Amino acid sequence: xxxxxxxxxxxxxxxxxxxxxxxxxxxxxxxxxxxxxxxxxxxxxxxxxxxxxxxxxxxxxxxxxxxxxxxxxxxxxxxxxxxxxxxxxxxxxxxxxxxxxxxxxxxxxxxxxxxxxxxxxxxxxxxxxxxxxxxxxxxxxxxxxxxxxxxxxxxxxxxxxxxxxxxxxxxxxxxxxxxxxxxxxxxxxxxxxxxxxxxxxxxx
Amino acid sequence: xxxxxxxxxxxxxxxxxxxxxxxxxxxxxxxxxxxxxxxxxxxxxxxxxxxxxxxxxxxxxxxxxxxxxxxxxxxxxxxxxxxxxxxxxxxxxxxxxxxxxxxxxxxxxxxxxxxxxxxxxxxxxxxxxxxxxxxxxxxxxxxxxxxxxxxxxxxxxxxxxxxxxxxxxxxxxxxxxxxxxxxxxxxxxxxxxxxxxxxxxxxx
Numbered sequence: 001x002x003x004x005x006x007x008x009x010x011x012x013x014x015x016x017x018x019x020x021x022x023x024x025x026x027x028x029x030x031x032x033x034x035x036x037x038x039x040x041x042x043x044x045x046x047x048x049x050x051x052x053x054x055x056x057x058x059x060x061x062x063x064x065x066x067x068x069x070x071x072x073x074x075x076x077x078x079x080x081x082x083x084x085x086x087x088x089x090x091x092x093x094x095x096x097x098x099x100x101x102x103x104x105x106x107x108x109x110x111x112x113x114x115x116x117x118x119x120x121x122x123x124x125x126x127x128x129x130x131x132x133x134x135x136x137x138x139x140x141x142x143x144x145x146x147x148x149x150x151x152x153x154x155x156x157x158x159x160x161x162x163x164x165x166x167x168x169x170x171x172x173x174x175x176x177x178x179x180x181x182x183x184x185x186x187x188x189x190x191x192x193x194x195x196x197x198x199x200x201x202x203x204x
Numbered sequence: 205x206x207x208x209x210x211x212x213x214x215x216x217x218x219x220x221x222x223x224x225x226x227x228x229x230x231x232x233x234x235x236x237x238x239x240x241x242x243x244x245x246x247x248x249x250x251x252x253x254x255x256x257x258x259x260x261x262x263x264x265x266x267x268x269x270x271x272x273x274x275x276x277x278x279x280x281x282x283x284x285x286x287x288x289x290x291x292x293x294x295x296x297x298x299x300x301x302x303x304x305x306x307x308x309x310x311x312x313x314x315x316x317x318x319x320x321x322x323x324x325x326x327x328x329x330x331x332x333x334x335x336x337x338x339x340x341x342x343x344x345x346x347x348x349x350x351x352x353x354x355x356x357x358x359x360x361x362x363x364x365x366x367x368x369x370x371x372x373x374x375x376x377x378x379x380x381x382x383x384x385x386x387x388x389x390x391x392x393x394x395x396x397x398x399x400x401x402x403x404x405x406x407x408x
Contacts, residue, residue: 006233013227013243015219020243021332023217023225026281029210031362038281039217039224041245041332057397076330077230077242083330119397120381122390125329126280126287128225128245133390135397158235177324186326186337190391193261193323193339194398 004181005075020044041129049091051121054100055187056087057137058113059166063144066165070109071188073160084162084176085185088133101136108159113138135187170196208385209279224248245333253295255325258304259391260291261341262317263370267348270369274313275392277364288366288380289389292337305340312363317342339391374400 015022026038043052060068069086076083089104091097098118105113119135164172170192176182219226230242247256264272273290280287293308295301302322309317323339368376374396380386 003233003235003237005235007230008233008239009229009231011229011231012219013229015216015227018227018229018243021227021245023219023222023227023245025213025215025217025222026211026284027213027215028281029207029212030279031207031209033207035212036281039222040282041225041227043332057401075234076327077232077240078244078332078334079327079330079336080230080334081327083327085330117397119393120378120388122381122393123280123283123285123287123387124390125333125335126283126289126387126389128247128282128335129329129332130282130284131329131332132283132387135390135394137397137401174324177326183327183330183336184324185330186328186339186391187394189323189326190339190394191398191401193321193341194395194400195402196398197261197341197395198399198402 005077007077007080018044043129043131045090049093049095051091051097051132051134053088053090053124053131053133054097054104055085055133055135056101056105057135057191058086058105058111059116059137059139060111060142060163061139062142062146066167068163068165069169070111071162071164072108073162073182074158076183079183081183082181083183083185084173084188086188086191091134097134097136101138105138105140109161111140113140133187166195209281211281211284222248247333247335249294253297253299255295255301255336255338257292257294257328257335257337258301258308259289259337259339260305260309261339261395262290262309262315263320263341263343264315264346264367265343266346266350270371272367272369273373274315275366275368276312277366277386278362280387283387285387286385287387287389288377288392290392295338301338301340305342309342309344313365315344317344337391370399 022042024040024042072087073082087108091100115138117137121132124131124133173184226246228246276291277286291312295304321341325336328335328337377388
């Protein structure tokens, strides 16, 4: 990358001036009949397809290399760091999560895939926002000589791709976290922690 | 529960009237030298301890029952459903994630624990917010006759606790998701997916 991104200002934004996010107040009656309220952040672009976003849990299988996963590293202004995440994207209006995952993977990597599992609609951050997502697990079978294909990115999208063997995923995420320039995304880390934990002992 | 919660209104909220959340505009220069901006949601209560929240990945060990985990079910106004999550909470100013996890687990369940792993600072939802969290994995050793102890909840906190064997976690989360009243929290599901995936085959 030619230079590190720099945040030049952080200013208050009136809801009415915001294009992408708004604040809402939810009034509700709780289980005991008490009137309460909650403040939430709402994306103005919330999908009409029933879910906002899809995360792509991908497994790359290669004839002579260990099973691996493709991660994306990109600058995220909300936290002012580079995040390490699985590829992800918003679900378009007439699309299923599965279709969105296949499309996004193709755009970000050029790979075609086989869907292994489509998870349920999940709450992304249920204390703060109404955002939802689905996890789509997919497998990509590579040929012996296959290398990384061309990306098809939108203008302004600067995404670096890194392939990590699954057996090293947890340790690699821990190592990235030691570098102040990077932050691992929560959901990817929780998946890695599940894998790591399953290998630890006689729990399951 | 005496009655189901009901949302009675959802209204626009001016940033200046909000007590808990605000909107900010981040201006930044990207890697190619282009000036760009991003809209983000920011908690007004952001922790001074370096991380906002802690999630408690807990394992209950019992002499004659399978290794299990304690989940909490609570009504979440941002999504208008009951979520299924691991116990979690905000980290106080002079507290580490580890201390917060021990305190929260004690408050929500009464259990004392042994810390297994403290994860790095993670981005909760890096496209939308600056919120961060850490995953603390802990083990609770129960006696043969030990039952669920008294909770110590704040006023207005209505939290149901459910114990699920780890070997059934993924399937149970899938089943909850089929009931329109419930939504599983993303991070818990990703952990369960990691466990589930590790059991599937010869990937790792």
